[in-house]
Amino acid sequence: xxxxxxxxxxxxxxxxxxxxxxxxxxxxxxxxxxxxxxxxxxxxxxxxxxxxxxxxxxxxxxxxxxxxxxxxxxxxxxxxxxxxxxxxxxxxxxxxxxxxxxxxxxxxxxxxxxxxxxxxxxxxxxxxxxxxxxxxxxxxxxxxxxxxxxxxxxxxxxxxxxxxxxxxxxxxxxxxxxxxxxxxxxxxxxxxxxxxxxxxxxxxxxxxxxxxxxxxxxxxxxxxxxxxxxxxxxxxxxxxxxxxxxxxxxxxxxxxxxxxxxxxxxxxxxxxxxxxxxxxxxxxxxxxxxxxxxxxxxxxxxxxxxxxxxxxxxxxxxxxxxxxxxxxxxxxxxxxxxxxxxxxxxxxxxxxxxxxxxxxxxxxxxxxxxxxxxxxxxxxxxxxxxxxxxxxxxxxxxxxxxxxxxxxxxxxxxxxxxxxxxxxxxxxxxxxxxxxxxxxxxxxxxxxxxxxxxxxxxxxxxxxxxxxxxxxxxxxxxxxxx
Amino acid sequence: xxxxxxxxxxxxxxxxxxxxxxxxxxxxxxxxxxxxxxxxxxxxxxxxxxxxxxxxxxxxxxxxxxxxxxxxxxxxxxxxxxxxxxxxxxxxxxxxxxxxxxxxxxxxxxxxxxxxxxxxxxxxxxxxxxxxxxxxxxxxxxxxxxxxxxxxxxxxxxxxxxxxxxxxxxxxxxxxxxxxxxxxxxxxxxxxxxxxxxxxxxxxxxxxxxxxxxxxxxxxxxxxxxxxxxxxxxxxxxxxxxxxxxxxxxxxxxxxxxxxxxxxxxxxxxxxxxxxxxxxxxxxxxxxxxxxxxxxxxxxxxxxxxxxxxxxxxxxxxxxxxxxxxxxxxxxxxxxxxxxxxxxxxxxxxxxxxxxxxxxxxxxxxxxxxxxxxxxxxxxxxxxxxxxxxxxxxxxxxxxxxxxxxxxxxxxxxxxxxxxxxxxxxxxxxxxxxxxxxxxxxxxxxxxxxxxxxxxx
Numbered sequence: 001x002x003x004x005x006x007x008x009x010x011x012x013x014x015x016x017x018x019x020x021x022x023x024x025x026x027x028x029x030x031x032x033x034x035x036x037x038x039x040x041x042x043x044x045x046x047x048x049x050x051x052x053x054x055x056x057x058x059x060x061x062x063x064x065x066x067x068x069x070x071x072x073x074x075x076x077x078x079x080x081x082x083x084x085x086x087x088x089x090x091x092x093x094x095x096x097x098x099x100x101x102x103x104x105x106x107x108x109x110x111x112x113x114x115x116x117x118x119x120x121x122x123x124x125x126x127x128x129x130x131x132x133x134x135x136x137x138x139x140x141x142x143x144x145x146x147x148x149x150x151x152x153x154x155x156x157x158x159x160x161x162x163x164x165x166x167x168x169x170x171x172x173x174x175x176x177x178x179x180x181x182x183x184x185x186x187x188x189x190x191x192x193x194x195x196x197x198x199x200x201x202x203x204x205x206x207x208x209x210x211x212x213x214x215x216x217x218x219x220x221x222x223x224x225x226x227x228x229x230x231x232x233x234x235x236x237x238x239x240x241x242x243x244x245x246x247x248x249x250x251x252x253x254x255x256x257x258x259x260x261x262x263x264x265x266x267x268x269x270x271x272x273x274x275x276x277x278x279x280x281x282x283x284x285x286x287x288x289x290x291x292x293x294x295x296x297x298x299x300x301x302x303x304x305x306x307x308x309x310x311x312x313x314x315x316x317x318x319x320x321x322x323x324x325x326x327x328x329x330x331x332x333x334x335x336x337x338x339x340x341x342x343x344x345x346x347x348x349x350x351x352x353x354x355x356x357x358x359x360x361x362x363x364x365x366x367x368x369x370x371x372x373x374x375x376x377x378x379x380x381x382x383x384x385x386x387x388x389x390x391x392x393x394x395x396x397x398x399x400x401x402x403x404x405x406x407x408x409x410x411x412x413x414x415x416x417x418x419x420x421x422x423x424x425x426x427x428x429x430x431x432x433x434x435x436x437x438x439x440x441x442x443x444x445x446x447x448x449x450x451x452x453x454x455x456x457x458x459x460x461x462x463x464x465x466x467x468x469x470x471x472x473x474x475x476x477x478x479x480x481x482x
Numbered sequence: 483x484x485x486x487x488x489x490x491x492x493x494x495x496x497x498x499x500x501x502x503x504x505x506x507x508x509x510x511x512x513x514x515x516x517x518x519x520x521x522x523x524x525x526x527x528x529x530x531x532x533x534x535x536x537x538x539x540x541x542x543x544x545x546x547x548x549x550x551x552x553x554x555x556x557x558x559x560x561x562x563x564x565x566x567x568x569x570x571x572x573x574x575x576x577x578x579x580x581x582x583x584x585x586x587x588x589x590x591x592x593x594x595x596x597x598x599x600x601x602x603x604x605x606x607x608x609x610x611x612x613x614x615x616x617x618x619x620x621x622x623x624x625x626x627x628x629x630x631x632x633x634x635x636x637x638x639x640x641x642x643x644x645x646x647x648x649x650x651x652x653x654x655x656x657x658x659x660x661x662x663x664x665x666x667x668x669x670x671x672x673x674x675x676x677x678x679x680x681x682x683x684x685x686x687x688x689x690x691x692x693x694x695x696x697x698x699x700x701x702x703x704x705x706x707x708x709x710x711x712x713x714x715x716x717x718x719x720x721x722x723x724x725x726x727x728x729x730x731x732x733x734x735x736x737x738x739x740x741x742x743x744x745x746x747x748x749x750x751x752x753x754x755x756x757x758x759x760x761x762x763x764x765x766x767x768x769x770x771x772x773x774x775x776x777x778x779x780x781x782x783x784x785x786x787x788x789x790x791x792x793x794x795x796x797x798x799x800x801x802x803x804x805x806x807x808x809x810x811x812x813x814x815x816x817x818x819x820x821x822x823x824x825x826x827x828x829x830x831x832x833x834x835x836x837x838x839x840x841x842x843x844x845x846x847x848x849x850x851x852x853x854x855x856x857x858x859x860x861x862x863x864x865x866x867x868x869x870x871x872x873x874x875x876x877x878x879x880x881x882x883x884x885x886x887x888x889x890x891x892x893x894x895x896x897x898x899x900x901x902x903x904x905x906x907x908x909x910x911x912x913x914x915x916x917x918x919x920x921x922x923x924x925x926x927x928x929x930x931x932x933x934x935x936x937x938x939x
Binding site: 071073379381394396397398399400401402403404405406407408409410411412413414415416417418419420421422423424425426 | 534822825835837838839840841842843844845846847848849850851852853854855856857858859860861862863864865866867
């Protein structure tokens, strides 16, 4: 145990932001700025059908009429939407027949990140759809999955090959007019992942996408669409690291999950984008709309997130519990340090009968950061016997940070049972004393306690992610305890 | 901020038309705040549901009735003083009466000590101008809330209470605001100023009652100053009728080592909005805020609390409960703000609700905003029904469903009522709640008989 702790601490004290590097690949980028022409250009570059262009244009036109809302407990510097490159794709050098032909620079990047994009990935049991900037470069395991009828490909590929499916589900969970950033994404989204699990199929492996923001000045507008048909099961992982960068980068993604009858989706994220340096300079703005529609009866959706990166996080993975007996879960650990800001939480909207939702959120703030939990539990009139339990704990490390809880409970049905509880605390002197007394140094003790505090959530992560997440927690909190 | 709406314009016009009368009948100290306040009101407007603080209650709608607004001196044709007798058994309290937005009690209220002042706000502004000026409109938030600004602009009368250093008021002071106008729908603005100096002690009971069944609006702003080591208990009994609109803003500033307790009992009232804002302006303050609302039909009770821990070692406790029946709507939004230097803060906030029907609704938003690290803060909110196991237990022992239900609800409510320290008031509240739960109209008996009397007048 103590060996592990030492190792973690060593990594902690040594590291700044270990994933900070820029890969020098030629970019096929369009000029800065946003206009209808930009939208048309993106659509054209991606050879999209007419309906999708219309979808984008509608979203864009509506976006123009919208305003950025200020309810979040965040201090967002003004974003110049004209100073962003909305499309950048690594130039395809030639058709790729095998791994050897993948750009060596790119492969090196993936190796630094530890993404197994070679045959070893078969052993690790993870199919990786690596998204470098905006276009998928390489999709693996497609064959294996295809045998089961599972579609797992880049979003642009899906648009070309499965237009009916995409057309049916695109915007069905997050309408293009949902909110400011969702509208922006709907207008200019570049690429992302598409996943379809057919009826009764249990996906045999964890599906995973590594998002990277690479080319300087490129806003990343990802679009993920997951559809789980009747009785299917899938566990989807998304992990993020980003190169160190001085300019702020905007990331406005959309994740839509559509869960049919008896199906189950488990969505896990580890987010470690560049949070800015110790003075709060740089860092990524992460304004993401994630939502799941539990459309069928007995459907199940579980969000697990570990948020350690980004200068500003604005993210509320939500669930619409429409099907009867549907179950939704939200597990979150959000760590903020230095000048990071996070306003994150979930929305559980109970519509069907006998629906259940669980929210476990653990916030840890250190340095001069601000960390807010904001969550809505809504029980609609017809949602008989809805049940919700929310627990939102905050931990403060240091006296210059803030931890806030903003739960909203709206109950419209007498049979509902909704519970919310939250606590704010620091690491108790008695806990440290207990550890010290047993020969555990204060720093180790803090690592131990923080990990124990977040355990409830970390346990929800798939094994390989759990290990990574545990280390991330430590790295993120580096220098925050004294 | 936004363009002025029709309703807002109506109030602004009313102000313009009546400024001369108000200025003439009020002291300069009150008058000098009016202009700024109406400017602020023009800027802020009435809060709409776009305002996060009023998300669940659109106050513009509450103000949007054809109210016959009254300011300045009114003729109170009833001899309220002679007919009013509070029937709270054995309640031994000093009584101050307000009717038609005016302070009507003529005699001295607190008899045992001449230095303790209880009088009308209007009178205090003239008679004790130095003291009054020091405190008046010093605490009400500026340029934040249109309702408060409107109140400051139209302020005319209310109650003024001053307890000097080290003085203890020997009995509770009961302040009864009666709606007596039997003819028209009226709107009144009340302004209270309460000052407790260091080591002073007082218990106040604010009763809102109505002798009419007409639609009316009363908007009250109370500024409360609590000195070092002072103790203040405020109980608010809201028991008008379901056509009434009652908006109250209570802003408290506590100095070091002081204790403030607020109890709110909301039984009858169409729309009730209670804002309680407590500023802790010194170390070792203690603030307790408790509330119970029993609402049915189309009633709406919106409770808003804001407790600001600005100094170390302060404690705050909040417990708010709602029982919501029929189509009633309950709202709770509470915020605890802990500043960076407010270490060793203990803050607790709980909101429990029972909803009894399909159409009843509860929105709750308990919030913690914390910037200090060595604190113990927690909050909890529940929305649910009566405990089935407890019901079964009682039914199995031969207690009828109706009675068992009542017992459980009563026990639920009693957690809050129990906090009241004035025994007779507590017993009366228990009685009112019990009657209310069993379906009786729970007006204080004398007040309700007064309605009959008034209608025959």
